């Protein structure tokens with residue numbers, strides 16, 4: 001039998017939700033195939049929900065680990081980005097300095113050639 005909340009019966013029949021009115025289980029909700037019978041699905045709702053929770057808990061734990069790894073990756077990338085930003089700023093200053101320097105050298109050369 002499939003775990004969790006059933007979507008359909010093995011016979012292909014639709015699953016409906018009912019409420020028990022027996023003396024042993026008064027008011028207890030259950031899933032049942034639209035076709036009654038021993039070969040058709042019957043499942044208490046709370047058992048199905050418990051199975052859903054049991055099955056999803058390990059997945060949540062895995063997701064938590066993955067999220068923690070992603071957070072660490074993001075922090076690393078932020079650091080790289082910050083370093084790159086500083087490097088770009090340094091290079092901009094260097095380029096400006098070299099441009100000014102080359103301008104002076106050119107001017108000096110022109111003055112030297114002309115006079």
Ligand SMILES: [Zn+2]
Pocket residue numbers: 009010011012013033034035039040041
């Ligand atoms: Zn069925």
